[in-house]
Amino acid sequence: MRNILGGAAGLLMLAAGMGVAHASPNGVWELDSRDTRIKLELCGDGTQLCGTLVWLSDADYNKQYEQFLNQPVANKISQNGANRWKGAMRLFGQNITGTVTQRSDTQMTLQGCALLVLCKSYEMFKVSK
Numbered sequence: 001m002r003n004i005l006g007g008a009a010g011l012l013m014l015a016a017g018m019g020v021a022h023a024s025p026n027g028v029w030e031l032d033s034r035d036t037r038i039k040l041e042l043c044g045d046g047t048q049l050c051g052t053l054v055w056l057s058d059a060d061y062n063k064q065y066e067q068f069l070n071q072p073v074a075n076k077i078s079q080n081g082a083n084r085w086k087g088a089m090r091l092f093g094q095n096i097t098g099t100v101t102q103r104s105d106t107q108m109t110l111q112g113c114a115l116l117v118l119c120k121s122y123e124m125f126k127v128s129k
Contacts, residue, residue: 023083023105025049031110032123035059038073040100040108048076049085049100065092074100 026041037055042048051074056062077087083102088095089112098112106126113119 023102025083025085025100025102025108027126027129028054029108029124030127032125035062036065037127038124040074044076047079049074049079050076051089053091068093 024042028037028039030037035057036053038051039054040049040051043050051072053065053068053071053073056065056069071090073091074085074087074089077085077089077100080086080099084099086099087097089098090096091098091112094114096112096114098110101109101111103109108124108126110122110124111119112121
């Protein structure tokens with residue numbers, strides 16, 4: 001019985017992994033703070049990731065970031081694993097080195113560091129394709 005349960009668990013994990021492998025990063029993604037949206041798409045040779053800041057909520061603190069609307073956030077950052085891209089990005093006027101990891105068809109994590117000291121992690125959720 002234990003072997004059957006172990007095999008079933010293995011199949012579930014394999015199926016879940018296959019779903020992520022076929023997930024597309026293309027679409028509009030909202031940061032977990034619900035105040036920022038970034039449009040991401042595969043670009044360059046088809047494995048690189050590009051992104052643009054496309055929306056900010058009307059919260060007062062976002063007025064300072066309006067100048068970055070419709071500006072690139074990521075430009076051909078390289079894939080360095082399945083559903084994972086790493087490279088130089090520009091977020092809210094700050095140059096960062098970061099990693100974007102797609103966890104499912106509707107969830108990603110953006111981790112970035114500015115000046116190798118100030119690091120932040122954002123969860124992102126797909127709001128449209």
